Ligand SMILES: Nc1ncnc2c1ncn2[C@@H]1O[C@H](COP(=O)(O)OP(=O)(O)OP(=O)(O)O)[C@@H](O)[C@H]1O
C-alpha cells in the first residue's frame with residue numbers, strides 16, 4: 001500500500017494543476033458549472049412534473065352517472081357491483097341533491113340562477129376512488145370500458161385529458177433532459193479531459209522520471225484522476241450553488257416548485273465526479289502507454 | 295537464470311545479470327539490432343561503443359524493458375523479456391538506475407528534492423529517504439550543494455546529481471546512455487571515475503559512449519556495435535588501478551586500447567566471452 005510520504009505527495013499533486021493555472025481552471029469550472037446548471041434545471045423540471053403527475057393521478061377519480069329513471073333499489077344494487085371491480089377502492093353514492101349543492105358551491109355568487117329551476121336536473125351518481133395501482137391511464141380506461149356497458153349507466157367522466165397532456169409533457173421533458181444531459185456530459189468530459197491533458201503535458205518530464213525510477217502506473221495516474229474528479233465535483237457544486245441562488249431569488253414566484261432533496265444533490269454531484277473521472281481517464285491513456293523514452 | 299529454451303543453445307550464464315540471446319530489434323520501419331548475443335556478469339563494468347545510430351541506446355532500452363526484442367530473448371536479473379508482465383516493469387525499474395546524456399533533472403526542484411523524488415514515488419518512508427539522499431549526495435561529492443537548483447550547477451555536477459538519483463534506490467544495475475556526451479573531456483573522465491567507484495561498490499554498470507578517448511582509456515570490457523551487430527566484445531586485461539592518478543590511468547589505458555584497436559575484429563572475438 002501507499003506510504004505516508006506517497007499519500008501526501010499524491011494529495012499535493014492532485015491540486016498542483018489548479019495551483020499552476022488558477023485562472024484557466026477557475027473559468028473552466030465556472031463554464032462547466034453553468035452547463036451543468038442547465039442540466040440541473042431541466043432535471044428539476046422533470047422531477048417536478050413527475051411529482052405533479054403523481055399528484056394528479058392520486059386525484060383521478062371517476063364519476064359514474066346513472067339513468068334518471070332508476071329506482072333507489074336499482075341504484076343500491078349497483079354499489080356492490082362497482083366495489084368489486086379491480087382497481088376501485090371506494091364507492092360513494094351522490095344523490096341528485098348532493099350534486100346540486102356541490103354545483104351551487106362551485107357557482108358561488110351566481111348560485112341564485114339555480115333557484116329558478118323547479119326541478120333538480122342533475123342525475124344521481126357514484127364517485128369512485130381508485131387504488132394507487134389503478135391510476136394509470138390504461139387501467140382507468142379499462143374500468144370505464146367495463147362500467148360503460150351497464151345499462152343503468154348514462155355517462156362516465158374522469159379528468160383524463162389533463163393527465164394525458166401532463167404525461168406527454170413529462171415524457172418530452174424527460175427526453176430533453178436526457179439529450180441535454182448527454183450533450184453536457186460529452187462536453188464536460190471533453191473539457192476536463194483537456195485540462196488534465198494540459199497538466200500532464202506540463203508534467204511530461206515528471207511522468208517520464210516516475211516511470212524510469214519504477215513508480216507504478218497506478219501511482220502515476222492517481223493525482224490526474226483526482227484532478228479530474230475534483231474539477232467535476234467543483235463544477236457540480238457550482239451548478240447546485242447557482243440553482244440554490246436562483247431558487248432563493250425567484251422561489252416565491254415559482255410557487256410550489258420542489259427543490260432537490262439532499263440525496264438528489266448528492267447524486268447529482270456524484271454524477272459530476274464520475275464525469276470528471278471519465279474525462280481524466282480518457283486524458284491519460286496516451287501518457288501511460290507512451291514509452292519511457294530511455 | 296536458465297530456461298529450457300536456452301539450455302539447448304548457448305545458455306545464458308547463471309551468474310549473468312543481463313543476457314542477450316540472439317536478439318533482433320525492429321522498430322516500425324527500421325531494423326536496429328541483429329543477432330546481438332552477449333551476457334553481463336554480476337558486478338561487471340561494460341562499455342558499449344560504436345558510431346551514431348549503431349544501436350547502443352537500443353540495447354540499453356532493451357535492458358530497461360522499454361523495448362522488447364522482435365526475435366531472441368533478453369534476460370535481466372532473472373526476468374525474461376518474453377515473459378515480462380507489464381505490471382512488473384516498475385519492479386524491474388527499481389533495480390535499474392538510469393543516467394542520460396541530457397541529465398533529465400526536474401528544473402523546478404532542488405538537487406535533494408530531485409533525488410528524493412525517485413524514492414518518494416516508489417514509497418520509501420520519509421526518514422529513510424533523507425538518509426539515502428544524504429548518502430548518495432556524499433557519494434557523488436555534492437552534499438554541500440544539495441539545496442541548489444539544477445541550473446545553478448555545472449554540467450558535470452548535474453550529471454553527478456543524475457547519477458546520485460539513479461543510485462538512490464540502490465539498484466543492482468546502472469545504465470548510462472552517453473553520460474559524458476555533454477561534458478568536456480576532464481569532467482567526462484570524472485564522471486567515468488565516479489562510475490568506476492559505483493562499480494567498485496558491486497553495482498553492475500553498463501554505459502554507452504562514442505567518445506574515442508574514453509574508450510581508449512577504459513580498462514574494462516568494451517563491446518563495439520556497428521550497424522546493429524556486435525563488431526567486437528573485448529575484455530581488457532589491463533587492470534586499472536583506481537588509486538592511481540588520472541594521468542597515469544589514461545596512459546596505461548591507452549596502451550591497452552591501442553593494442554585492441556590493432557587486432558582485426560574477427561580475431562578479437564576469441565579473446566572475448568560470449
Ligand atoms: N523509437 C525509434 N523508432 C524508430 N527507429 C528508431 C527509434 N529509436 C532508434 N531508432 C533507430 O534505430 C537505430 C539505432 O538507434 P540507437 O538510438 O540505438 O542508436 P545509438 O547507437 O544509440 O546512436 P547514438 O550514438 O546517435 O545515440 C537508428 O537507426 C535509429 O534511427
Ligand SMILES: [Mg+2]
Pocket residue numbers: 350351352471
Ligand atoms: Mg543513443
